Amino acid sequence: MAAERALLELKSVVMRYDSVQSAEHLEILRGVTLEVRRGESVAIVGPSGSGKSTLLNIIGTLDKPVSGEVLLDGKDLTRLDEKQLAHVRNHQIGFVFQAHHLLPQCTVLENVLVPTLADKTGQAGAEERGRKLLHRVGLTERINHRPGQISGGERQRAAVVRALIMKPQLLLADEPTGALDRNTSNELSQLLVELNREENVTLIVVTHSPDLATRMGRVLELREGKLVQQ
Ligand SMILES: Nc1ncnc2c1ncn2[C@@H]1O[C@H](COP(=O)(O)OP(=O)(O)OP(=O)(O)O)[C@@H](O)[C@H]1O
Numbered sequence: 001m002a003a004e005r006a007l008l009e010l011k012s013v014v015m016r017y018d019s020v021q022s023a024e025h026l027e028i029l030r031g032v033t034l035e036v037r038r039g040e041s042v043a044i045v046g047p048s049g050s051g052k053s054t055l056l057n058i059i060g061t062l063d064k065p066v067s068g069e070v071l072l073d074g075k076d077l078t079r080l081d082e083k084q085l086a087h088v089r090n091h092q093i094g095f096v097f098q099a100h101h102l103l104p105q106c107t108v109l110e111n112v113l114v115p116t117l118a119d120k121t122g123q124a125g126a127e128e129r130g131r132k133l134l135h136r137v138g139l140t141e142r143i144n145h146r147p148g149q150i151s152g153g154e155r156q157r158a159a160v161v162r163a164l165i166m167k168p169q170l171l172l173a174d175e176p177t178g179a180l181d182r183n184t185s186n187e188l189s190q191l192l193v194e195l196n197r198e199e200n201v202t203l204i205v206v207t208h209s210p211d212l213a214t215r216m217g218r219v220l221e222l223r224e225g226k227l228v229q230q
């Protein structure tokens with residue numbers, strides 16, 4: 001039997017930024033290679049400034065590498081136009097950030113339904129799925145609250161539900177527990193592990209938290225612009 005194609009494959013991804021001080025470029029990613037199978041959970045760790053967010057943003061199509069390939073389900077994301085990218089971002093990838101980015105004027109339920117508004121076909125059943133997922137993460141009593149009326153941990157759980165509402169294949173989280181205290185952080189970590197399984201979503205988290213990292217199936221470290229197995 002042929003091996004199943006990886007969900008995500010990075011080939012020699014290079015990213016550099018212009019340096020303000022000199023004519024030299026600042027090379028952040030120096031040929032990152034990575035294969036992630038469907039359903040896997042992967043942690044990316046490394047010192048501050050090592051390029052973790054840069055890498056996650058490239059995988060999430062928020063940034064384009066200077067060279068290299070980023071294949072999602074066999075399709076090279078670096079070759080898509082803006083319209084195609086918008087579709088990939090809306091349907092195939094969910095994103096959770098360190099700060100929740102919820103809309104302050106909207107309720108929790110309205111916030112998690114925002115991604116479904118762009119797509120008319122996705123709207124049927126969206127509210128039901130939203131309510132179900134919010135129940136799953138323990139927010140049943142909070143669906144009509146606004147972000148300012150709930151705790152930091154509750155906001156992150158709402159942000160996770162929003163990221164999952166479109167049933168993405170890939171969930172990317174950039175320091176999702178970075179702004180939480182230890183207990184709340186552990187709870188969210190556990191929840192991510194469970195949703196990885198229940199929702200059958202492939203999970204890549206960038207984190208400084210050893211607790212969150214060790215819960216993932218694999219821990220990779222970004223060192224001198226390359227990913228190495230820990
Ligand atoms: N738009 C940009 N222009 C120039 N340099 C940038 C830009 N974005 C990031 N950098 C630089 O690239 C390097 C990697 O940044 P990145 O945010 O990916 O690090 P990180 O590993 O996520 O760090 P942290 O753990 O602090 O979040 C840093 O030195 C940063 O200053």
Ligand SMILES: [Mg+2]
Binds near residue numbers: 052053054174
């Ligand atoms: Mg970062």
